[in-house]
Amino acid sequence: MQNSESVQKQEIGEKNLKKNGSVKAKFTGVFSKYSMVIILLFLLVAFQFLTEGIFLRPLNITNLVLQNSHILVLAAGMLLVVLLGHVDLSVGSVMAFVGGISAILMVQMKISPFLAVPLCLLMGAFIGAWNGFWVAYVGIPAFIVTLAGLLMFRGLTQVVLGGTSIAPFPKIFQSLSSGYIPDFMGSGSLHMTSMLIGILLTAFLIWSQWQSRNRKKKNLFEVDSMNFFVFKSILIAVTIVGMTYVFASYEGYPIILVVLGVIVAAYAFLTNKTIVGRQIYATGGNRKAAELSGIKTKKITFWVFVNMGAMAALAGMILAARLNAATPQAGNSLELDAMAAVYFGGASTSGGIGTIMGAIVGGLVMGVLNNGMSIIGVGVDWQQAIKGLILLLAVVLDLYNKKKKMA
Amino acid sequence: MADYLLEMKNIIKDFSGVKALDNVDLKIKRGEIHGLCGENGAGKSTLMNVLSGLYPYGSYQGENYYNGDLCRFKNIRDSEELGIVIIHQELALIPFLSVKENIFLGNEQAKHGVIDWDLTEKKTNQLLKKVGLKIDPNILAAQIGVGQQQLVEIAKAFSKSVQLLILDEPTAALNEEESENLLFLIKEFKNQGITSIIISHKLNEVVQIADRITILRDGKTIETLENQGISEEKIIKGMVGRDLTNRYPDRKLNIGKVYFEVKDWTVHHPINAEKIVNDHIDFSIKKGEIVGIAGLMGAGRTEFAMSLFGKSYGSGISGKVIKNNEEISLxxxxxxxxHGLAYVSEDRKTMGLNLLMDVRENTTIASLAKISHMGVLDKEKEIVVSEQFRKKMRIKTNNVFQNVGSLSGGNQQKVVLSKWLLTQPDVLFLDEPTRGIDVGAKYEIYTIIEEMAAAGKCICIISSELPEILGMCDRIYTMCEGKMTGEVLRENATQEILMNLMTNKEGVV
Incomplete structure (x- = not known):
């Protein structure tokens, strides 16, 4: 989360570099761009009130992260697929299949997790390559290829698991989903290592913002006023140190949170700062124009599916580790959750538009809804209905804001 | 007092503070052909959208009188009911529906919701006859050419008992012959009592056909002229607000040796591999030379350029490409x-630009390696580089962060040219470089092309507008049905000579 925060701040910064309007224009601009973040914050406050203070307790926040980590990992991979204007329906089944394979490797064949995990990631990449080959080089619509994958890998999961669950996993593998980073300076109730990491991270982010500001100034670009910079820095510090304090007062940073942080940072870097990222957006926005600009769109499509496969494998293992079992029904319909998170985060169904920040916020909104409603005691049946409705309303609101801004 | 079919009075329309129309008046006489001229962004389309009800009453100020009655259209349906039909520049036929289904789309010949196909076909045949189109009403819209699609659109207008026909750039995508036919048809309609408004950048056509001409500039009505011996120059002066004495920039000739050569180039159709699209073509450009390729639609000009440009078109491609005395592989x-080739496509929006991206991203997309280290983009450098091109090309935006989708055709083309100049090419193929671009911006594009040639680059212009080819090119190739049928130096070329070569496939290179 920390890293995603920083991306968001950077984007606000860039936005202000572009628009030098009045404070009010700035405010409405920020609101329409970050309406999803605002919805997330609103939900957090609303549930905090409705659950009479249980919701934002350290234990619950930690649970929230643990319970949704696999969906966020899927959403990160799915973002690239959606940016190309494709979908991947097979990821739920791939999760179950790779989860099953990981159980066979670790539980039945007693292979060390340190070897089994990379093997499973590689397996996921191969499955992605299978999908990617048909989509990119043969030209079959991704919807059909991955629909076939959905059926195929669900079936293969039943085959390899023989219709039953395999458990339990080794302790060290379980800690992928339920472990916390060790406290090297541990004493007292607060997790000091986590606090230290949080503070260092804050310092690093503010320092890199400062560097970027100076670089821009040197190139004679407009930069934010000093006051705005200080305000932004304080906001970063309060958010990150605040969240860190919440985690530290329970067990410290969950290991999976660190994994997520690294993934989000890597994807933010890939989509914003690299040639490959730019080429993905270009391909999704106008494939023909991209091809005529010398971009190898088939190769890009292929590798995006390979990446999706690997991320689905990781998500499958995270889920298996948390449940401490590989089950035939694991990951059922999660492909829809991942896509919902991405679309919810402002991505376009026809490709070319979307951000990693958006996808993560979208995934969190869904997670918050699930968790919050469970605490208040809303039944699962109603939860689904309410979730569907809120998703639709949120996207409508987002669209309305964007239209208003354009007019 | 003349008999006016339509009077638009003091129309004001603004988009978030920017006045697109500023007190515009437009009076259309019953039964006339009225030309509407103006540069891109002058407000022609906006005015027509106000008229059609696309911008509903209340979103603009001023009043429309149609047949003497005050009209307050809430949507397009309202205006169509009164017989006002607009045929837009971008044709709105649905490709996988048949001609008859397209013509009666939204106006199905049905009883209790069940379509009477026999009646539909009968009526379609009558309408097609009226517009002089001999095609099977069951053929899919995707299977007929752009010129025929245009006529189907007009037939569709007639199915709604049209009184006022508005044509927005009707001949932009048509070749000379098709354009002639269409203009003739519009005159026919006039004899039948139909009033037309024609919006066009092709001033010769407007002068040829219109009874009166209204000129808009910067959202204001400049003047309405009776078309009696008006010169194109007079209209241009009104459109740009100054004299434009020379429509093509002076050439500073700097022609060197043959630099780029294509030998025995043969290309087959991508799906139907039997069909030959380019037939043993030989072609060359000297350093600093501007070469033109003239030809009718379907002559294989675009296919030639695209197949050269990294096999972007066709199958079974054979032939040699020699650059600077070395054979190169593409x-x-x-x-x-x-290898220093660049291809500016004929269709900016679908093949040249990513409309979701801004000026900066579109400028750098073909040269990302130049603004990055080890695959990581240097965004500051990107801004600096694209800003340089924005200034050099005089792209009219406040900064490089403006979305290209909102730019005018001329500015969009400048972005495409920036993109290709950034790749530092030696050989540029420009396919219809000024299609749909207004006169002022055309001159700027020509100046840029001229500068590139003066800098020693090899340039090839593919264009359907012969005056443009004659005005810009040092040497002109003609193509007909996949073959090169001629090669003429500028000083020997006239429209007639080129036309003959373009239609005669027996000629020898």
Whole structure:
């Protein structure tokens, strides 16, 4: 989360570099761009009130992260697929299949997790390559290829698991989903290592913002006023140190949170700062124009599916580790959750538009809804209905804001 | 007092503070052909959208009188009911529906919701006859050419008992012959009592056909002229607000040796591999030379350029490409760019630009390696580089962060040219470089092309407008049905000579 925060701040910064309007224009601009973040914050406050203070307790926040980590990992991979204007329906089944394979490797064949995990990631990449080959080089619509994958890998999961669950996993593998980073300076109730990491991270982010500001100034670009910079820095510090304090007062940073942080940072870097990222957006926005600009769109499509496969494998293992079992029904319909998170985060169904920040916020909104409603005691049946409705309303609101801004 | 079919009075329309129309008046006489001229962004389309009800009453100020009655259209349906039909520049036929289904789309010949196909076909045949189109009403819209699609659109208008027909750039995508036919048809309609408004950048057509001409500039009505011996120059003066004495920039000739050569180039159709699209073509450009390729639609000009540009078109491609006395291989676009080729496509919106991206991103997309280290983009450098091009090309935006989708055709084309100049090419193919661009911006594009030639680059212009070819090119190739049928130096070329070569496939190179 920390890293995603920083991306968001950077984007606000860039936005202000572009628009030098009045404070009010700035405010409405920020609101329409970050309406999803605002919805997330609103939900957090609303549930905090409705659950009479249980919701934002350290234990619950930690649970929230643990319970949704696999969906966020899927959403990160799915973002690239959606940016190309494709979908991947097979990821739920791939999760179950790779989860099953990981159980066979670790539980039945007693292979060390340190070897089994990379093997499973590689397996996921191969499955992605299978999908990617048909989509990119043969030209079959991704919807059909991955629909076939959905059926195929669900079936293969039943085959390899023989219709039953395999458990339990080794302790060290379980800690992928339920472990916390060790406290090297541990004493007292607060997790000091986590606090230290949080503070260092804050310092690093503010320092890199400062560097970027100076670089821009040197190139004679407009930069934010000093006051705005200080305000932004304080906001970063309060958010990150605040969240860190919440985690530290329970067990410290969950290991999976660190994994997520690294993934989000890597994807933010890939989509914003690299040639490959730019080429993905270009391909999704106008494939023909991209091809005529010398971009190898088939190769890009292929590798995006390979990446999706690997991320689905990781998500499958995270889920298996948390449940401490590989089950035939694991990951059922999660492909829809991942896509919902991405679309919810402002991505376009026809490709070319979307951000990693958006996808993560979208995934969190869904997670918050699930968790919050469970605490208040809303039944699962109603939860689904309410979730569907809120998703639709949120996207409508987002669209309305964007239209208003354009007019 | 003349008999006016339509009077638009003091129309004001603004988009978030920017006045697109500023007190515009437009009076259309019953039964006339009225030309509407103005540069891109002058407000022609906005005015027509106000008229059609696309911008509903209340979103603009001023009043419309139609047949003497005050009209307050809430949507397009309202205006169509009164017989006002607009045929837009971008044709709105649905490709996988048949001609008859398209014509009666939204106006199905049905009883209790069940379509009477026999009646539909009968009526379609009558309408097609009226517009002089001899095609099967069951053929899919995708299977007929742009010129025929245009006529189907007009037939569709007639199915709604049209009184006022508005044509927005009707001949932009048509070749000379098709354009002639269409203009003739519009005159026919006039004899039948139908009033037309024609919006066009092709001033010769407007002068040829219109009874009166209204000129808009910067959202204001400049003047309405009776068309009696008006010169194109007079209209241009009204449109740009100054004299434009020379429509093509002076050439500073700097022609060197033959630099780029194509020998025995043969290309087959991508799906139907039997069909030959380019037939043993020989072609060359000297350093600093501007070469033109003239030809009718379907002559294989675009296919020639695209097949050269990294095999972006066709199958079974054979032939040799020699650059600077060395044979080069152009297996894909990436290689073509590496060897210094650039291709500016004829269709900016679908093949040239990513409309979701801004000026900066579109400028750098073909040269990302130039603004990055080890695959990581240097965004500051990107801004600096694209800003340089924005200034040099005089792209009219406040900064490089403006979305290209909102730019006018001329500015969009400048962005495409920036993109290709950034790749530092030696050989540029420009396919219809000024299609749909207004006169002032055309001159600027020509100046840029001229500068590139003066800098020693090899340039090839593919254009359907013969005056443009004659005005810009040092040497002109003609193509007909996949073959090169002629090669003429500028000083020997006239429209007639070129036309003959373009239609005669028996000629020898």
């Amino acid at each position: 297996k894909n676009v990436h290689e073509a760019i590496k």
